[in-house]
Amino acid sequence: MNVQLHTPFPATVSLEQLPFFSERTEVLKPFDERTLGFLDTVSKTIFANAGIARIPEITALAFWLRRANMEQIKAENAYLFQQQLYITAPLGRVFHVCPANVDTMFLYSMAIALLMGNRNLLRISSRMEAPQITALFQTLNKVMEREEYAPFQQYINLISYGHEADINHYIAANCQGRIIWGGDQTIETFRQFKTSPRTRDIMFADRVSATCIGCEAYNQLDEAARNRFVTQLYNDTYTFDQKGCSSPQTVFLMGDEQQYRLCMESITDLLATFAGSRYEADIASLASLKFNQAVDDVVDGKIAARQGNNVATFVSWNPMNNELQHSCGGGYFYTRRINTVAELKPFINIKLQTLSYFGLPQDEMDGLKELCRAKGVDRIVPVGNALDFHYIWDGYNLLEQLSRKVYLK
Amino acid sequence: MTLSEILNIEQYSLAAAEKQPALTRLLEEKHQWHLASCPEYKDINQALFRGESTIEDIAAMPFLPVSAFKNHELKSIPAEEVLKVLHSSGTTGQAVSRIFLNKETAQLQSLALSKIVGHVLGRERLPMLIIDSKAVFANKQSYSARGAGILGLSVFGKQHTYALNEAFELDEQVLHDFLEKYDGQPMFIFGFTFMVWLYLYQARISRKYDLSKAVLIHSGGWKKLTEMAVDNATFRAALQEKYGIRNMYNFYGMIEQTGSVFLENSKGYLHCPNFADVIIRDPKDFSVLPPGREGLIQVVSVLPQSYPGHSLLTEDIGMIMGEDDASNGWKGKYFKISGRAKKAELRGCSDTFKSR
Numbered sequence: 009m010n011v012q013l014h015t016p017f018p019a020t021v022s023l024e025q026l027p028f029f030s031e032r033t034e035v036l037k038p039f040d041e042r043t044l045g046f047l048d049t050v051s052k053t054i055f056a057n058a059g060i061a062r063i064p065e066i067t068a069l070a071f072w073l074r075r076a077n078m079e080q081i082k083a084e085n086a087y088l089f090q091q092q093l094y095i096t097a098p099l100g101r102v103f104h105v106c107p108a109n110v111d112t113m114f115l116y117s118m119a120i121a122l123l124m125g126n127r128n129l130l131r132i133s134s135r136m137e138a139p140q141i142t143a144l145f146q147t148l149n150k151v152m153e154r155e156e157y158a159p160f161q162q163y164i165n166l167i168s169y170g171h172e173a174d175i176n177h178y179i180a181a182n183c184q185g186r187i188i189w190g191g192d193q194t195i196e197t198f199r200q201f202k203t204s205p206r207t208r209d210i211m212f213a214d215r216v217s218a219t220c221i222g223c224e225a226y227n228q229l230d231e232a233a234r235n236r237f238v239t240q241l242y243n244d245t246y247t248f249d250q251k252g253c254s255s256p257q258t259v260f261l262m263g264d265e266q267q268y269r270l271c272m273e274s275i276t277d278l279l280a281t282f283a284g285s286r287y288e289a290d291i292a293s294l295a296s297l298k299f300n301q302a303v304d305d306v307v308d309g310k311i312a313a314r315q316g317n318n319v320a321t322f323v324s325w326n327p328m329n330n331e332l333q334h335s336c337g338g339g340y341f342y343t344r345r346i347n348t349v350a351e352l353k354p355f356i357n358i359k360l361q362t363l364s365y366f367g368l369p370q371d372e373m374d375g376l377k378e379l380c381r382a383k384g385v386d387r388i389v390p391v392g393n394a395l396d397f398h399y400i401w402d403g404y405n406l407l408e409q410l411s412r413k414v415y416l417k
Numbered sequence: 418m419t420l421s422e423i424l425n426i427e428q429y430s431l432a433a434a435e436k437q438p439a440l441t442r443l444l445e446e447k448h449q450w451h452l453a454s455c456p457e458y459k460d461i462n463q464a465l466f467r468g469e470s471t472i473e474d475i476a477a478m479p480f481l482p483v484s485a486f487k488n489h490e491l492k493s494i495p496a497e498e499v500l501k502v503l504h505s506s507g508t509t510g511q512a513v514s515r516i517f518l519n520k521e522t523a524q525l526q527s528l529a530l531s532k533i534v535g536h537v538l539g540r541e542r543l544p545m546l547i548i549d550s551k552a553v554f555a556n557k558q559s560y561s562a563r564g565a566g567i568l569g570l571s572v573f574g575k576q577h578t579y580a581l582n583e584a585f586e587l588d589e590q591v592l593h594d595f596l597e598k599y600d601g602q603p604m605f606i607f608g609f610t611f612m613v614w615l616y617l618y619q620a621r622i623s624r625k626y627d628l629s630k631a632v633l634i635h636s637g638g639w640k641k642l643t644e645m646a647v648d649n650a651t652f653r654a655a656l657q658e659k660y661g662i663r664n665m666y667n668f669y670g671m672i673e674q675t676g677s678v679f680l681e682n683s684k685g686y687l688h689c690p691n692f693a694d695v696i697i698r699d700p701k702d703f704s705v706l707p708p709g710r711e712g713l714i715q716v717v718s719v720l721p722q723s724y725p726g727h728s729l730l731t732e733d734i735g736m737i738m739g740e741d742d743a744s745n746g747w748k749g750k751y752f753k754i755s756g757r758a759k760k761a762e763l764r765g766c767s768d769t770f771k772s773r
Contacts (some may be wrong), residue, residue, distance in 0.1 A: 249763040250763070251763050284701070290758070290759055291700040291701055292758035292759075293758045293759045295700035295703070295713060296484075296700075296713070296730075296758045297763075299703075299730065300482045300485070302464075302465055303465070303481060303485050303488075304485075304488055304489075306457075306460050306461050306464045306465060307460065307461070307485075307489050312463075312464050313464050313465075314464065314465050317701055318700060336763070338763055
């Protein structure tokens, strides 16, 4: 049972021989000083690497890993550490199945698990070969080479392997926690591998996301502010080809007919231009993909019109259809005009993960929060923040999920 | 010009000034027919195009993606009028196109194909050598693609002879006997492009055979040969050198527009017959691109009446190389294919462990 090890050093190794499975030599407490130092050093090393530091998702990651942020997170969760009733301890060995194209996400959930003192084994898709990802692996390896951080070699192992069932069985039987990204099908696959009775699974199921824009507020923006808005919408959407489950696939526009038309036209034009100059995709493939989708949607009675071009495509979603749609990706948005957020009620359900918003008046925001509390939605964030990782994700506080409480009396 | 006239006049005879208005009118008739007969077509015209029923030039025609026939049953005739259903090839598990034909459309397709093939083979049926094995009909999977292609072209030949044995090797005795029998006469060779290359050109033969009297028609795409770094020029030179074949015609066509084939002209480019045309579209916004600019290929044809396939956007990429000025005198646009849009692979967080 050999696997390809990327971190702490590249090698082909036998699964049982992974440092992850070895007897541990160091015990890390939750928010251990050495962990904060390690993550802060990783952050600094990334910032020092001109080749990757300027890639937005990597800058965001490095910024997030700073000691100051980790301390902030600790402060926000102080209740976990100040109890008379219990002390907080790591789960132990945590296995992560990482998404193939949401490049940096796996490092956030790994860092959270590490902060709580867990050892981490990450399964990385062998298709994940973007240079910036390789550079991130190298960064981790470099930091772990230092004597002071060498113990982390047992705490962070990144591996690739095929679909070997025996490998999956072995890992499942030998870890105390599993974080499975990848939606329903992946969850189904990994459920087949029997874990020990006490293993805790954190599963990220298939979700969709939407954005809700106040047309009137948008229409009042000056040109510079509109451009800022479109840049943020672009980042939320195109960073992972609109395939991140937090990227909006549906756009709700709140306003009367006239406000709606003005707003829709402006966003369509600006996004088509902006994405046209930024988005790196094989445009012929994208055009075919979206055209096929649009024709399917028309025939299935889901849409009635199309706006924009093949880089930024907006289709007006038929009011008769109230089931949240899965976009084909690459900037294909289902749009719907609404008069008030109360009209979002049919869409707010367990499938909807992130609702990003822009320009909603306070009373509408309040209404939205109440709707979400009752029926679903795990994240309500401003446009531009849809992809921002937070330790509160999909309805979980990951810090709690990745630790256990030792009751004291 | 009526549909019958444009099919029956000599092919490659119409220059742009005459062809474009005639074709526009015939396509407009088709457009209006499908608007009235196929509700899906009408909805698509309304939602994704201008929603008009009149067409001022060919480029203003709405178009459907070729894959629409895979995902939906699109037809413009009542079910009881369906004579047969054509199925595209596809590897196991992939959706296949379903093309619904009535008697009229099926007849138009054969007439059109005979006009094009007849243009290079002449009116006589010629002794026909097929670079394939009869075994191709035994295998259901390849039957739909290669078998149908062979049967479709077989009507233009006689004394059909399969050059490959059951193991798909060149049967030299068969080749020898065929040449002996039809020595010095014109003959017709048909095969799929990669089959011709692998099993005729690359076959180990014990002596030289003279096929200089033959017209070779081949089709099926260049994907496999491109992987072997064989282009059309190499292909032509090699077959001429080894077998003396000079008359070679590649053609491009698809099951979704059967009968409407684009035959290779004297410049080695694919040539539009009188009753069909191509438009190159910018993948960015589907605007029409001028000659010399590469984009997605749209094919239009006056043949499809029983299903809305008269205007299709393919996933092939190509460019217009010229119009009305081919050295063999053929009129009409000609183009080349430079590739195919890759299947877009947009992956997200719901893609971590794709099964095999």
